[in-house]
Amino acid sequence: SPRRSDLALSQILYLKILYKVSQLQKKGLLVGQEIEFLQDHLRQRHSLFSQILHRYQRKDGFLSFTAQKRFINLETQVEFFALLQWMEAMEPLKSKKILAQMETLNKNLKRAFLNPQKLLFSDLPMKSLRQNQLLYAYPLYQVRENCRLLLFFDFLYRKTGRQEYQNLSSRVFEALK
Numbered sequence: 001s002p003r004r005s006d007l008a009l010s011q012i013l014y015l016k017i018l019y020k021v022s023q024l025q026k027k028g029l030l031v032g033q034e035i036e037f038l039q040d041h042l043r044q045r046h047s048l049f050s051q052i053l054h055r056y057q058r059k060d061g062f063l064s065f066t067a068q069k070r071f072i073n074l075e076t077q078v079e080f081f082a083l084l085q086w087m088e089a090m091e092p093l094k095s096k097k098i099l100a101q102m103e104t105l106n107k108n109l110k111r112a113f114l115n116p117q118k119l120l121f122s123d124l125p126m127k128s129l130r131q132n133q134l135l136y137a138y139p140l141y142q143v144r145e146n147c148r149l150l151l152f153f154d155f156l157y158r159k160t161g162r163q164e165y166q167n168l169s170s171r172v173f174e175a176l177k
Contacts, residue, residue, distance in 0.1 A: 008056040008063040012079045015052065018045045019086045049087070061101075061108045074113050074123050078145050081105060081152045088159075099159055106156060109149070110168070115139065119175035121146050146176055 022042050024030040032039070041048065056063045058072070063080050065071030081102065088098040113121040122129060123140035153169035156162070 006073070006076060007066060008052070009076045009079055011052045011056070012063070012076070012083050015045065015049055016079070016083050016086060018042055018048070019083070019090060023090065049083075060112075061104045062112070072112075072125060074109075074121055074142060074145050077105065077109055077113075078148050078152075082148070085152065085155055099156075102152070102156060103160070106152070106165075115141075119171045121149060121172070143176060146172055 018038065018041055021030065021035055021038060022045065025032070025035065025042075035042070052063075058064055062072045063076050065073050065076055084098050084102045084105070088095050088102070091098070109121065112125045112127070115122055115126055118139070118141070120141045123142050123145070124136070129136055129139055150169050150173055153165045153172070157165035157169065
C-alpha cells in the first residue's frame with residue numbers, strides 16, 4: 001500500500017516527537033539521561049526540518065505523498081500543518097514566516113482537496129478523484145482529518161483575525177454534522 005511507504009508523513013511525525021521532547025525537556029519534565037539517545041537529533045532539529053522540506057516539498061507548497069513526487073494525500077498535509085503550528089508556538093523569531101507558510105498551505109488545501117458540493121476535504125486531491133472515477137467507487141472523506149483542520153482554521157483565525165478562516169471553519173463544521 002502506498003500509505004505504508006509515506007515517507008514524508010513518517011518524517012513529520014518523527015519531527016513532531018522531537019519538538020514535544022524538547023519542550024518537555026525545557027520545562028524540566030524530562031531528564032537528559034532519559035533521552036540521551038535523542039540528544040544529537042534534538043540539537044539538529046532545525047536542519048532536519050529543512051531537509052524534509054527540501055526533499056519532500058513540491059512547487060505547489062504541499063509535501064509529497066511518497067518518494068514519487070506526484071502522490072499527495074490529505075493526511076500528510078494535515079500533519080505538516082500540525083508541525084508548522086508546533087513550530088510557530090515554539091519559535092517566535094520565525095513566527096511570521098511559519099504563519100505565512102501555513103496560510104499558503106491552507107490556500108493549496110482548499111484548491112486541491114476541498115469538495116465545494118460537500119464542503120468537506122477529500123482524502124485524495126479532487127482532480128485525482130475526477131480523473132480516475134473508475135478507480136474510486138465513492139469519494140473518500142476523512143472525518144478525523146476534517147475535524148483536525150477545524151482546529152487549524154481556528155488557529156489561523158486567532159493569529160490573523162481574517163474572517164475567511166472562521167467562515168471556512170463554520171462551513172466545514174456544518175458539513176460534518
